[in-house]
Amino acid sequence: MATNYELEKRKYVLGGVAIAIVLVYLLRLFSLQMLSEDFKRNADSNAFLKRIQYPARGAISDRHGKLLVYNQPAYDIMVVMNEQVGVDTLDLCESLSITPEWYARRMEEIKDRRRNPGYSAYTQQLFMAQLSTEEFSRFREKLFRFSGFYVQKRSIRQYQYPYAAHILGDVGEVGPEDVKRDDYYQGGDYIGKLGVERSYETQLRGVKGSEILLRDARGRIKGRYKDGEFDQAPVPGKNLTLGIDLDLQALGERLMSGKLGSIVAIEPKTGEVLCMVSNPTYDPRLMVGRQRGKNFNILGRDPHKPLLNRAIMGQYPPGSTFKTSQALTFLQEGVITPATSYPCSHGFHFGHLTVGCHGHGSPLPLVPAIATSCNGYFCWGLYHMLGNRQKYPTVQDAMTRWKDFMVSMGFGYALGIDLPGEKRGMIPNAAFYDKAYRGSWNGLTIISISIGQGEVNLTPLQIANLGATIANRGYFITPHVVKAIEGEPLDTLYTKPRYTMTDRRWYEVVAEGMRAAVTGGTCRLANNSQYEVCGKTGTAQNPHGQDHSVFMGFAPKDDPQIAICVYVENGGWGATFGVPIGALMMEQYINGTLSPASEARASELENRHLYKPFVYAEPDSKQ
Amino acid sequence: MxxxxxxxxxxxxxxxxxxxxxxxxxxxxxxxxxxxxxxxxxxxxxxxxxxxxxxxxxxxxxxxxxxxxxxxxxxxxxxxxxxxxxxxxxxxxxxxxxxxxxxxxxxxxxxxxxxxxxxxxxxxxxxxxxxxxxxxxxxxxxxxxxxxxxxxxxxxxxxxxxxxxxxxxxxxxxxxxxxxxxxxxxxxxxxxxLFAAVSAVVYFVVGVRFAEVPLSGVPTAHLGPFLVLLLIQAFTAFLLWRYTERRSVFRGVLAGGVGTTLVAYLFSRYVIPFDIVWVQLSACIIIILTLLYLALRDRLMSYLYVALFALGSLGVHYSADYAMNHIFEDHQRKRIQVLLGxxxxxxxxxxxxxxxxxxxxxxxxxxxxxxxxxxxxxxxxxxxxxxxxxxxxxxxxxxxxxxxxxxxxxxxxxxxxxxxxxxxxxxxxxxxxxxxxxxxxxxxxxxxxxxxxxxxxxxxxxxxxxxxxxxxxxxxxxxxxxxxxxxxxxxxx
Structure with a gap:
């Protein structure tokens, strides 16, 4: 190429660019390092003291603005190892009410890099956490004698009410893995451990600020570096408003006392969780301050697992509440019409297979079948769907179609609620049965899934969400406990409707069936003269003893305000516990209060206990 | 072997x-x-x-x-x-x-x-x-x-x-x-x-970086557009100096662009404050039209290219401005602003x-x-x-x-x-x-x-x-x- 020699000159341009960059950077370095008097004067390695300023953690309130969680001052004692020489240890221990042995052990712990990865002898390390104002006041008087010891003002969480522990969660000291995962944290920081405190950690915590102080050669603070030009004010955490109605939550916890299980209520229009009870529960105030570790261990030892949030972590057979989802699937797939009747003579009989049922008229169309919770009807439905070779080439295809319907209703996968640890439940698919039965299975083999038994498992949240979906006639908004974050929109996950695969008109039919169950079927106890309740009971058989008592419902029928699931482990018939508890909860939410008659029923339910609470005083090593 | x-x-x-x-x-x-x-x-x-x-x-x-x-x-x-x-x-x-x-x-x-x-x-x-x-x-x-x-x-x-x-x-x-x-x-x-690409980056960075900074002494104008328009005139003049023969055109652009801007700045600062960006913009457009005229009259492509450069520069500046304010989502805008400090x-x-x-x-x-x-x-x-x-x-x-x-x-x-x-x-x-x-x-x-x-x-x-x-x-x-x-x-x- 002839132009080659011309282009070769461009090497000077590129070389010139490189030289220019280096020269500019050298000039900049020169001005930073040589000309700036401040930087030079402070070149002494002890000149700067960076003090972290902790932001106030966001407060949490319920849907009506009742303050649930707020902050209270507490004091952390910090120590800088290479400054704490010649301290009178005994005096220190006395003023902090600790033993010298504890002191020695704590000092070793701080220096142990495996347990305290952020350790440095030059920076402040946490010595003792969360002293109350009274505890701290004695120490403060003598603080000047203990060189190397500092006080860091912090705030600890305070809970206004003893309710909603599973939703609110708590905060605790960060673990080593938190520090490794996220640069933001240093040893001794606090982080949300459970519940909303954990899932909204980044919003609640705010942003730490820092001030850079100047010290003289003896470590005395001389003022702020450059009048605070490089300081960063802490950004306070954002306040959260929950969808929880505290009165409803309190009533739910009261009604569930002495029973294992869960209540979840959802506002269908918004997907906001109105209450989420999981019993046994605990007082969130146990998880505050220095007692947290001890109490956490005690709760962890309880065989009834109070730390488990059964509403989202308990995976149960949904029992007959599941029949609504089956009706919706069969209607949409054309397996049945609302007029289709199936016979039921005390159950479903096919060859040697029998699924029992209770006494009611036969044959039945769909609405009364839902109202009386007929097992035979839904067994026939599933049998016809899985056996329809015109529509589905193989039973596997039919099963896959069925599974897609279930997944569209929010089953089989975690719904995505804004709480940590949600379980996905279990919706079997064709591959699952191929494996379990080595490919040889049909509708009859797995008939019990049509009535919510067998392999099907749902969380109470998923059942409540099914209620909300029927209330909305065909869609739901992913349930969420946080209604609003200060100065920040909600994740679109919690605002966008998710439609199921079934049309609205079929939902109307199922809602009709649930209405009939209340007016003249299994849920008669839930009937209320002031508004139209729709409901469905469930009596879920399980291998661990008595049947579980389940209720799923919503009210009012048109313009629903609340959808609910009550799940009482080993509670017997759905009508025994599920229906009355559900009825009281709906009344509380819709009317804002309970009538005297209902109040009496509430007291009666409250005192019917199904298990013996764990006694903390005598730890049982056999359990 | x-x-x-x-x-x-x-x-x-x-x-x-x-x-x-x-x-x-x-x-x-x-x-x-x-x-x-x-x-x-x-x-x-x-x-x-x-x-x-x-x-x-x-x-x-x-x-x-x-x-x-x-x-x-x-x-x-x-x-x-x-x-x-x-x-x-x-x-x-x-x-x-x-x-x-x-x-x-x-x-x-x-x-x-x-x-x-x-x-x-x-x-x-x-x-x-x-x-x-x-x-x-x-x-x-x-x-x-x-x-x-x-x-x-x-x-x-x-x-x-x-x-x-x-x-x-x-x-x-x-x-x-x-x-x-x-x-x-x-x-x-x-x-x-390469020059055009670097210029585009410079326009964007300068324009966004100083978009909200008021021009010293002239409260009606912002530093961002002022600097970018000044740069456009300067770069255009540079290209004329580098790629065309007639020095008079180069001098004219330098005087007409930078000179006018300076006069307008002083006038706005000491006499009547007004948004001098309009003066700069008019100067740019006049420069572009003149170059186009020269390109047609003398049949010299160089003028056309320089005119296109100036026009493109204006386009980049205003579309960046528009994109920042209307097209980008809030979080995207934030990210760019963080990037630019x-x-x-x-x-x-x-x-x-x-x-x-x-x-x-x-x-x-x-x-x-x-x-x-x-x-x-x-x-x-x-x-x-x-x-x-x-x-x-x-x-x-x-x-x-x-x-x-x-x-x-x-x-x-x-x-x-x-x-x-x-x-x-x-x-x-x-x-x-x-x-x-x-x-x-x-x-x-x-x-x-x-x-x-x-x-x-x-x-x-x-x-x-x-x-x-x-x-x-x-x-x-x-x-x-x-x-x-x-x-x-x-x-x-």
Whole structure:
């Protein structure tokens, strides 16, 4: 190429660019390092003291603005190892009410890099956490004698009410893995451990600020570096408003006392969780301050697992509440019409297979079948769907179609609620049965899934969400406990409707069936003269003893305000516990209060206990 | 026979390999290791830099393995890489496509793959693959970067991995690929294209950066548009000076544009305040119309091109303005503003830069001495042993240390220019320019970021930043070139 020699000159341009960059950077370095008097004067390695300023953690309130969680001052004692020489240890221990042995052990712990990865002898390390104002006041008087010891003002969480522990969660000291995962944290920081405190950690915590102080050669603070030009004010955490109605939550916890299980209520229009009870529960105030570790261990030892949030972590057979989802699937797939009747003579009989049922008229169309919770009807439905070779080439295809319907209703996968640890439940698919039965299975083999038994498992949240979906006639908004974050929109996950695969008109039919169950079927106890309740009971058989008592419902029928699931482990018939508890909860939410008659029923339910609470005083090593 | 060839080659290699570059490479890596020691060392810790549980210890492993890689690369046939270049490129494209699916989310980035106990960042290795491929494409017969079709093909080779890396949410690493345009420039891409691209970036950055800053003394106008329009006039004048003959037109534009602006500024400041941007805009339009008239009258394309440049400049400025205010979503706008230092983001990028400046500033002339830096050790500077490693140099080794390091990098780049220019074949030259462009870009952005001069883009400082992937990546990049260079005489024969 002839132009080659011309282009070769461009090497000077590129070389010139490189030289220019280096020269500019050298000039900049020169001005930073040589000309700036401040930087030079402070070149002494002890000149700067960076003090972290902790932001106030966001407060949490319920849907009506009742303050649930707020902050209270507490004091952390910090120590800088290479400054704490010649301290009178005994005096220190006395003023902090600790033993010298504890002191020695704590000092070793701080220096142990495996347990305290952020350790440095030059920076402040946490010595003792969360002293109350009274505890701290004695120490403060003598603080000047203990060189190397500092006080860091912090705030600890305070809970206004003893309710909603599973939703609110708590905060605790960060673990080593938190520090490794996220640069933001240093040893001794606090982080949300459970519940909303954990899932909204980044919003609640705010942003730490820092001030850079100047010290003289003896470590005395001389003022702020450059009048605070490089300081960063802490950004306070954002306040959260929950969808929880505290009165409803309190009533739910009261009604569930002495029973294992869960209540979840959802506002269908918004997907906001109105209450989420999981019993046994605990007082969130146990998880505050220095007692947290001890109490956490005690709760962890309880065989009834109070730390488990059964509403989202308990995976149960949904029992007959599941029949609504089956009706919706069969209607949409054309397996049945609302007029289709199936016979039921005390159950479903096919060859040697029998699924029992209770006494009611036969044959039945769909609405009364839902109202009386007929097992035979839904067994026939599933049998016809899985056996329809015109529509589905193989039973596997039919099963896959069925599974897609279930997944569209929010089953089989975690719904995505804004709480940590949600379980996905279990919706079997064709591959699952191929494996379990080595490919040889049909509708009859797995008939019990049509009535919510067998392999099907749902969380109470998923059942409540099914209620909300029927209330909305065909869609739901992913349930969420946080209604609003200060100065920040909600994740679109919690605002966008998710439609199921079934049309609205079929939902109307199922809602009709649930209405009939209340007016003249299994849920008669839930009937209320002031508004139209729709409901469905469930009596879920399980291998661990008595049947579980389940209720799923919503009210009012048109313009629903609340959808609910009550799940009482080993509670017997759905009508025994599920229906009355559900009825009281709906009344509380819709009317804002309970009538005297209902109040009496509430007291009666409250005192019917199904298990013996764990006694903390005598730890049982056999359990 | 084969034996003889091999015997002949070994001493030839030792004589012909460029020892000066290797010396600079080894010295930089050694200084880098000292800096990692300084940055990861903590007061009160026992002094054992070969303890492999520490970063300093691990860096020894990375350096050792890099030297082994360098030896292997020097010992294989010099044409081997050229033969394999398409294959290597394709392989890395596939790896880049696959990466997000296997990657573990590390602070939002999906670019790290875990293999056993180590994490590897394929994006670091894709650089040499891309360099090889683009060198191969551009050295093929009849390739001319000045022709549109050829240019688009070569650019595509670069843009594809770039986009894949953007998908891994590693925008910083992706931006490195822009450095290939320096090589394009050397290979004959019209200089005005590079000039236009750089101008567009300058307009955008200046326009957005100073959009809200009021012009001093003139409350009605903002600094951003004022500066951009002034720059447009100045750049237009420069192009006229460079590409056209008649000095009168150049002088006219300079006087008409810059002069009018100055007069308007003084008038607005001292007599009646008004938004002088309108005066500037009118001046620009008059300049453009005049140039178009000249182009038609004298039948000179140069005027047309300069007029188009000025028109395009206005377009870039106003569309950037429009995009910032109307098209971008809130969070995208925020990210750009954070990048330009307008906002401190919640993760505190602005905080990092402030801390970095304090750390460097406290170093003074000679620094505080090895392992005595306090700012970089007490967790004041985040990423102190990776992206912000230059802080440690600044604090512990002072101005003199920084100058040594910068001069070493400059020497490396100038040496690589020299080596590239002496290549007998286009392939070697183009590859060499790719290598030096990548080094230049990394040093420019990384050091500039620490000094608060360039946006905070998280890319490593070659041979200094802690990490195996980047060290291996840079070593491979460099030593493939040294191997090609070592064979230059044999190839001539």
């Amino acid at each position: 084969p034996n003889q060839i091999q015997n002949n080659r070994q001493p030839g290699l030792l004589r012909s390999v460029d020892w000066l570059t290797i010396l600079i490479y080894v010295v930089l890596m050694g200084l880098g290791w000292l800096s990692v020691c300084g940055a990861s060392y903590d007061f009160g810790q026992p002094l054992d830099f070969f303890d492999f549980s520490t970063r300093a210890g691990m860096q020894v492993v990375w350096i050792g393995s890099s030297l082994v890689i360098a030896l292997i690369l020097l010992s294989i046939d010099d044409r081997f890489m050229e033969w394999l270049s398409y294959f290597i490129y394709l392989l890395f494209i596939i790896v880049l496509i696959a990466t997000p699916f296997f990657a573990r989310d590390i602070k939002g980035s999906l670019s790290w793959i875990k293999i056993g106990a180590f994490s590897i960042q394929p994006a670091e290795f894709a650089k040499f693959a891309t360099a090889l491929c683009v060198a191969k494409v551009m050295s093929s017969n009849g390739f001319n970067v000045g022709r549109w079709r050829d240019f688009v093909i070569a650019a595509a080779v670069i843009v594809v991995p770039m986009l894949l890396i953007v998908l891994q949410k590693e925008t910083g690493s992706a931006l490195v690929y822009l450095s290939f345009f320096l090589m394009f420039y050397r290979e004959g891409m019209p200089g005005c294209l 307008l906002l401190d983001d919640p993760q505190g990028k602005g905080y990092n830069v402030n801390q970095a400046k304090i750390a460097i500033g406290s170093g003074g002339l000679r620094g505080k001495g090895f392992l005595n830096g306090t700012q970089t050790k007490l967790k004041y500077v985040p990423e102190q042993d990776t992206d912000f490693i230059f802080c440690t140099v600044g604090e512990e080794e002072g101005f003199l240390g920084c100058a040594v390091v910068l001069f070493l990098f400059l020497a490396l780049i100038l040496r690589l220019i020299h080596l590239s220019e002496r290549q007998p074949f286009a392939f070697g030259r183009i590859y060499g320019y790719c290598v030096l462009s990548i080094f230049l870009f990394h040093v420019f952005i990384n050091v500039g970021m620490v000094l608060g001069l360039t946006p905070v883009i998280g890319i490593p400082l070659p041979f200094f930043s802690y990490g195996g992937s980047s060290l291996w990546g840079f070593t491979i990049l460099l030593f493939i070139f040294l191997r090609i260079d070592a064979a230059r005489n044999r190839m001539q024969r």
